[in-house]
Amino acid sequence: MLARHLVRRLAQAVVVVLGVVVVSFLVARAVPGDAAVSATGARASASELAAARERLGLDQPLPVQLFRYLGDLVRGDLGTSLHTRQPVASDLGSALPASLELVGAAMLLAVLLGIPLGVLAARFRGGRAGGVDVSVRVGSVLAVSAPVFLLALVLQLVFATRLGWFPTAGEYDRALDSTSPLSVWTDITVVDALITGNWAMVGSVLHHLVLPALALAAYPTGVIAQMTRAALLEEAAQDHARMERALGFGRLAVLVRFSLRAASAPVLQLVALVFAYALVNSFLVESIFNWPGLGSYTATAISSVDTPAIAGVTLTVALVYVVLNLAVDLAQTALDPRVRLT
Structure with a gap:
């Protein structure tokens, strides 16, 4: 049963990835502008443009271009960036770790704050302490509604520019490149600093993060x-929760000890969804804080009609989403065997 469940989920993931590949290819081709002009320059002659279109395969029918693109992907070739003149895979390998570092830190904060807040809201729903529930719900609505770029600008203006508590921009203090140079292992700065015991770099990265x-x-x-609040309240209405209360367990104990695990499946699925959403949102945050991730790379690719880079970024984000969903699905299966039957 478990093996069949895993095979089914893997097959679904493959179909999703294939669909994303096709859509990203078509979207990259639909971006206004001429990739041949981007590759040769605005002052290129007609013969140079024709040669560029032939070299890039743009003179071929769209289905032929798609099959050629799929063949290159099978070989691990994402193409060559028209802007940097470097392989797109190499560019993404340099930019993606910084974005994952930022998004990983944000998601860690979100889980550490969001789940306890959801538990508190469920625990104090109604009654005299209902103000806690209302406060959490109102705060959640405000957090969800606030545009990420506006929140980033406000935080930068107040806590960096006005108060000077945190750096305005950057990933770490560049003076450390001379005083405490970093040994690269994973290309994720804070992880490499922790592995090598470079505590000056760890402190600087965390301060900038x-x-x-x-x-x-x-x-x-x-x-x-x-x-979390909704899932816990749903579990608290089940027969097992009433039995646990009848056995003398308090409301908070029932929620945390018995209901939270059963409620974790939709929360885990949501974490995978918002991770991908946060990865896209990070492009705006990176631009504001000058964080060296995918944000600036993507903005440059779009402005320069760099179709291989645009398709590569789109495919990378989709792959992150698919891998995370698959990992969450496996975690749900381990936590709740009933998932295997769905």
């Missing part, structure tokens, strides 16, 4: 808190 991570964590925190 606070504001962009908070801005990016607002939406996931609100959504996770709301989902």
Whole structure:
């Protein structure tokens, strides 16, 4: 049963990835502009443009271009960026770790804040302490509704520019490149600093992470808190919860010890969804805080009609989403064997 469940989920993931590949290819071709002009320059002659279109395969019918693109992907070739003149896979390998570092920190904050807030809201729903529930719900709505770029600008203006508590921009203090150079293992700066015991770099990265991570964590925190509250209240209405209360367990104990695990399946699924959403939102946050991730790379690719880079970024985000959903599905299966029957 478990093996069949895993095979079914893997097959679904493959179909999703294939669909994303086709859509990303078509979207990249639909971007206004001429990729041949981007590759040769605005002053290129007609013969140079024709040669560029032939080299890029743009002179072929769209189905032929698609099959050629699929063949390149099977070989692990995402193409060559028209802007950087480097392989897109290499560019993504340099930019993606910084984005994952930022999004990972934001999601860690969102989970550490959102789940306890959801538990509190469910525990104090109604009664004299109902103000806690109302406060959490209102705060969640505000966190979900606030535009991420506006929140990032406000945090930067107040806590970096006015108060000077945190750096305005950057991933870490560049002076550390001379005084405490970093040994690269994973290309994720904070992880490499922890592995090598470079505590000066760890402190600097964490200091620079606070504001962009908070801005990016607002939406996931609100959504996770709301989902946790709803799932817990649904579980609290089940027969097993009433039996546990009858056995003398308090309301908070029933929620945390018995209901939270059963309610974790929809919360885990939501975490995977908002991670992908946060990865896209990180592009705006990275631009505001000058964070060296996918944001600036994607903005440059769009402005320069760099179709291989646009398709590569789209495919990368989709793959992150699919892998996370598959991992969450496996975690749900381990937590609740009933999932295997769905």
